Amino acid sequence: MATSIASGSGLLHLRETVYRGQGCKRAYFVSSIGIPKCIQKDLSWSHGVPKILRIHTSNRFQSLTNKSRHGHSRTAIISCLRDGSTKYFDFAVIGSGVAGLRYALEVAKHGTVAVITKAEPHESNTNYAQGGVSAVLCPSDSVESHMLDTIVAGAYLCDEETVRVVCTEGPERIRELIAMGASFDHGEDGNLHLAREGGHSHRRIVHAADMTGKEIERALLEAVRKDPNIFVFEHHFAIDLLTSQDGSGTVCHGVDTLNTDTQEVVRFISKITLLASGGAGHIYPITTNPPVATGDGVAMAHRAQAIISNMEFVQFHPTALADESLPIRPTKARENAFLITEAVRGDGGILYNLDMERFMPSYDERAELAPRDVVARSIDDQLKKRNEKARAS
Numbered sequence: 298m299a300t301s302i303a304s305g306s307g308l309l310h311l312r313e314t315v316y317r318g319q320g321c322k323r324a325y326f327v328s329s330i331g332i333p334k335c336i337q338k339d340l341s342w343s344h345g346v347p348k349i350l351r352i353h354t355s356n357r358f359q360s361l362t363n364k365s366r367h368g369h370s371r372t373a374i375i376s377c378l379r380d381g382s383t384k385y386f387d388f389a390v391i392g393s394g395v396a397g398l399r400y401a402l403e404v405a406k407h408g409t410v411a412v413i414t415k416a417e418p419h420e421s422n423t424n425y426a427q428g429g430v431s432a433v434l435c436p437s438d439s440v441e442s443h444m445l446d447t448i449v450a451g452a453y454l455c456d457e458e459t460v461r462v463v464c465t466e467g468p469e470r471i472r473e474l475i476a477m478g479a480s481f482d483h484g485e486d487g488n489l490h491l492a493r494e495g496g497h498s499h500r501r502i503v504h505a506a507d508m509t510g511k512e513i514e515r516a517l518l519e520a521v522r523k524d525p526n527i528f529v530f531e532h533h534f535a536i537d538l539l540t541s542q543d544g545s546g547t548v549c550h551g552v553d554t555l556n557t558d559t560q561e562v563v564r565f566i567s568k569i570t571l572l573a574s575g576g577a578g579h580i581y582p583i584t585t586n587p588p589v590a591t592g593d594g595v596a597m598a599h600r601a602q603a604i605i606s607n608m609e610f611v612q613f614h615p616t617a618l619a620d621e622s623l624p625i626r627p628t629k630a631r632e633n634a635f636l637i638t639e640a641v642r643g644d645g646g647i648l649y650n651l652d653m654e655r656f657m658p659s660y661d662e663r664a665e666l667a668p669r670d671v672v673a674r675s676i677d678d679q680l681k682k683r684n685e686k687a688r689a690s
């Protein structure tokens with residue numbers, strides 16, 4: 298029996314927060330770890346991080362330094378700047394999945410960027426995406442058809458403008474990834490091979506075998522590493538956003554992180570802070586998400602009083618491998634369930650219950666090609682009716 302699995306990324310609208318002015322000392326810090334309130338520092342903080350040295354010459358930091366040379370705040374500044382644990386960037390991006398890396402590459406055209414990530418840079422849901430990315434690339438397909446399929450699969454609850462942007466710009470984003478060096482599968486005719494998945498009326502899934510996410514993450518990380526304006530801080534666990542109140546609004550000045558290699562708290566001060574920390578699949582007992590998906594960004598945003606919406610939308614992968622039914626069981630328990638990708642159903646895979654009865658046609662006329670939420674609910678219904686449990690390990 299297939300199982301219902303939490304796959305993670307709910308649709309969250311976390312607003313970008315803006316650093317305004319130089320009034321750092323007004324900041325109200327919500328960090329649960331005690332940190333000195335003085336956040337300006339001299340120019341020694343970047344020792345050991347050579348790429349960052351160039352940032353010292355930026356006008357903003359020059360003016361801070363000049364001001365401190367004459368101002369009464371100098372003593373306080375010096376006293377809290379020796380540990381080298383505060384870093385200044387134009388942009389702080391929390392997360393190194395597709396969202397964070399793509400954003401970093403874009404804004405690096407306008408300033409310095411810190412990409413902060415809590416594990417190895419590639420560790421993300423993105424890295425484990427299998428089936429592929431849908432985009433209108435076949436001449437007989439159309440953006441309108443892709444939009445309609447998306448809206449129907451979204452039970453008419455989608456934000457139509459977002460659907461329009463995603464479906465219209467999708468092909469260009471794919472071409473962009475290819476230009477960056479991502480390699481996707483091609484058919485015998487030399488064109489991109491397009492697979493089909495549930496909810497889609499056309500073949501439109503661009504893929505790299507069944508490890509599409511790994512290839513996208515590889516290409517993005519390579520582009521990021523080549524960009525002189527982007528600095529990746531791995532094993533830096535974002536703890537909390539640095540905020541202050543400005544009238545009725547909350548202003549974000551950056552983020553406090555824990556360097557999990559050195560156990561040091563490292564503060565990032567930024568004009569713009571982007572939360573791209575992915576989903577929360579690991580709040581469920583069984584999930585296809587990697588262990589990094591623990592919803593930290595949502596929690597940080599909540600503590601910083603950001604507006605969080607659409608939390609009721611959690612994507613469930615309907616099918617995963619139930620290790621306990623395998624003839625040879627893995628020697629080590631998995632950290633997460635191994636996804637049986639939807640592309641298997643797209644290619645004709647059929648779902649049966651333990652009595653080998655095909656059940657999807659009795660739930661939806663699209664049968665196994667119904668959207669994910671319909672398939673997941675049908676499986677759940679079967680499990681409950683048959684008094685069986687979801688199993689994945």
Ligand SMILES: Cc1cc2nc3c(=O)[nH]c(=O)nc-3n(C[C@H](O)[C@H](O)[C@H](O)COP(=O)(O)OP(=O)(O)OC[C@H]3O[C@@H](n4cnc5c(N)ncnc54)[C@H](O)[C@@H]3O)c2cc1C
Nearest residue numbers: 392393394395396415421422423426427428429535574575
């Ligand atoms: C098994 C699987 C298969 C999938 N298959 C597909 C598919 O075929 N097609 C498709 O379109 N989608 C697929 N998805 C969904 C897709 O992978 C995600 O929607 C997408 O990758 C999310 O990207 P993201 O950048 O928002 O988050 P992620 O890729 O999850 O990146 C989040 C980043 O934030 C970091 N982070 C989290 N908390 C902190 C913290 N406190 N401090 C610092 N860093 C932090 C993480 O380490 C990670 O680097 C799949 C997902 C899974 C799990």
